[in-house]
Amino acid sequence: MTVMEQRGAYRPTPPPAWQPRTDPAPLLPDAEPYRVLGTEAAGQADPDLLRTLYARLVSGRRYNAQATALTKQGRLAVYPSSTGQEACEVAAALALEERDWLFPSYRDTLAVVARGVDPVEALTLLRGDWHTGYDPYEHRVAPLSTPLATQLPHAVGLAHAARLKGDDVVALAMVGDGGTSEGDFHEALNFAAVWQAPVVFLVQNNGFAISVPLAKQTAAPSLAHKAVGYGMPGRLVDGNDAAAVHEVLSDAVRHARAGGGPTLVEAVTYRVEAHTNADDATRYRGDAEVETWRRHDPIDLLQRELTERGLLDEDGVRAAREDAETMAADLRARMNQDPRLDPMDLFAHVYAEPTPQLREQRDLLRAELAAEAESGAAEGGHR
């Protein structure tokens, strides 16, 4: 008998009282990504929300372009652009209340900015003057996480702690398609489901983990299907449809806040640019594919809807673009100023109190800096 023929024998015989804990059927995602724009559901969407989303998408697109330009000027070490994915970024942030928390991954600068973080502070990690430029508590945004999926259990723990304290806070944790293969993804989802923690996991499936396509990443029917195995609902949404992303995430946030537990949302989108400015995307994908996705652009989709419904005219489009230009000009101007660095900061935040060993090393650096300053002064102030 082959292993495959034996398969049925592996199934444990349930004791008489055995019941499946959760009926899997309601947890399953729809077969097709949920869409609002261009469908009848669009009529239900709040016009003010759609206009806000539009303005943020246009601004986000400009931010991506500006940040990419800054890498070419040497002002940023690297920038992972979210061009084409702006709808996920913006709608995710806007689905949260002020008291909620965002746990972003490294590509999620736009979501961070949409939470109210200063655009320059959101870029310090990528500029290289410090790791996290913003105070996580000010806008309830965790540091941008570079290791994949490791921030997901943090979101679970924070949401769990908030609930233990009686606060109706929801944590939104963002991860990419590649991140779903990591062990921390599994552990976070499992903890969240077992604890019924008020967490929403948003997978931005943009097609590639650097160069590896989704087909080589997973054999699952969809990434949203992974939810079922943990006992939480999985939702599949068109990640380029800002209205749909906002609706699905808002539902999931409401569900979590009401004590319903976590949800896994897969937003199907596409990374139009390369992984970062350092990547050559032509090595692993063709122009035709990129073009197909460019025709399904999140800004175009929303602009068409707004225009058709008479909610946006040429003046409105121009106003959104002008606001985006103002933002970009301000970002450019401020990023072109050299950041002020204090080398002594190297020792300031390792421990609450530096260890004796760090105090010695701090004294060494201080002496080196003093000697540098002195020799600089001796050479007429030039370094």
Add this chain to the structure above:
Amino acid sequence: MTTVAAKPATMAQALTRALRDAMAADPGVHVLGEDVGALGGVFRVTDGLAAEFGEDRCTDTPLAEAGILGTAVGMAMYGLRPVVEMQFDAFAYPAFEQVVSHVTKMRNRTRGKMPLPLTIRVPYGGGIGGVEHHSDSSEAYYMATPGLHVVTPATVADAYGLLRASIASDDPVVFLEPKRLYWSKDAWNPQEPAPVEPIGRAVVRRPGRSATLITYGPSLVVCMEAAEAARAEGWDLEVVDLRSLVPFDDETVCASVRRTGRAVVVHESGSFGGPGGEIAARVTERCFHHLEAPVLRVAGFDIPYPPPMLERHHLPGVDRILDAVGRLQWEAES
């Protein structure tokens, strides 16, 4: 106030008491880990905590070390003081990415805005007849990671005092519990359970003049035994218990070595790249002109932890320590 006589207590009992007192003193202290609830931990260190404080304060988690530590990070972000149990040294490795990428760096990444006051309890070391993956000494990994305090008690009183200090610390602490000392007993007064020691101070357990044994955790008992045995040979050994590997107490260690002029570092973990190399280098740098002999290391062999029936050959014992002391080549004591 009536005085309660000191009674023998085990290190495990002192640790339980420390957890209980910390939880009673601060509602933000939460214990989480695999089996910490109804079972009270496989070593019973969390015994009774779930019953006393409820399952929200002492939580049985799914079996997933990265998840245990990762969620504890999020809890600490929200103002709680989690104490996680890693059950066995080698079981903690799946959580190592959380340790090095997040736990140790969160304060630094956020310029001090987001400190993580959490304690990672790791039962470590051998000598209990455990099978593979149950006896590792993993302290060198933690020592090499800036942003952590690394603490290990060797006495019942220190188990209490140092665990309280670790939980009270605003920085993450890896609290290494020497497994084979869990059931060792000291006279201990549960009414006044020892002062809470600040982290980072070594202590001279036994004064002596001939040489200094520098040790910590499970090896302290062996060193004390070796020091007693050495008396027969006319050697008067001083024994320093480090208690804290990070921060390191250069002052106490070097004061001792300057007095004795000779030093042997003793620990279970491997020699190459192990804590002893760092300690020997520090002592040499600071006490070179006081040294009568090179600083020696008596450590576990540089092998994967051996099967239990062979572990006695691997662990530093009294004879191996006395041989090293002999190699210090001193002139006969007058």
